[in-house]
Amino acid sequence: GSVVTEESHRGQGLSRQILQSCLEEATNQGCDIAVLWTQLHDFYRKMGFELAGFEESFVIDRPLEVPPAPLEIKKGFQVAPEAILRLYQKHTVATHRTLEDFRSFLQIPQSQLYTAWSPAGSLEAFAVEGKGSDLTDYIHEWSGSIPALFALFNFILSEKKRSFVLIAPRHSVQLMKAFQHQGVFHHEGFLGMIKILKREQLIAKVDRACKALGIPGPDVKTLTEAALVRLFFGPWSETEPTLLSPQLMSLNVLPLRFWLWGWDSV
Secondary structure: OOOOOOHHHOOOOHHHHHHHHHHHHHHHOOOOEEEEOOOOHHHHHOOOOEEEOOEEEEEEOOOOOOOOOOOEEEEOOOOOHHHHHHHHOOOOOOOOOOHHHHHHHOOOOOOEEEEEEOOOOOEEEEEEEEEOOEEEEEEEEEEEOHHHHHHHHHHHHHHHOOOEEEEEOOOOHHHHHHHHHOOOEEEEEOOEEEEEOOHHHHHHHHHHHHHHOOOOOOOOOOOOHHHHHHHHHOOOOOOHHHHOOHHHHHHOOOOOOOOOOHHHHO
């Protein structure tokens, strides 16, 4: 959530000290990168962060066309976390989460869980709106088949009686195509601000992935931290593609398919 310094204590560098302490702890724990969400881009650039990554936003402001299906739609957190975890694990790009993580997530105040169930009682889709004081009118967590999700979105629209926004990773190709087919308004933005904590370790991982594909990794020795963030996570300017071999370009190895779901920022 949002963090501010008490007015009487501002101007003492406390925010910078706290952030530096967090970065040191993350580095000690072996993290390759740090990610944050902010509008204060200039402040965090001084700390080594750079706007990067991709986030797709879709405005749901009218009912979607959905094939008839005998789904039961529910609102509320009376759901076994095991069922949510099973659907979450179907995502191709996601952070590692445990059952205990989901039990904790389901206790977050000022959020709402919507679920779609088959007649046999299996969870077909879920969507989460809000998270404490953040992400009101934003669906920031979701999973399930597209027909079940669209039925769920229609229910949410009828419940809220106003539009809402769904955020999704760029690699959700089938969902994006389904939205585009129905003329849903779409906006592409940055995932957040990213800072590389362990440069050599991250480069080595990319090199290993390239080696597994039988192609050379990118030559990044002379890149600045900001340029390396853009190369690995996108979006690219005109210069980034020139650093890649034709094989890397053809296999779409970079930018990395990196994504964080809404609950990941808790």
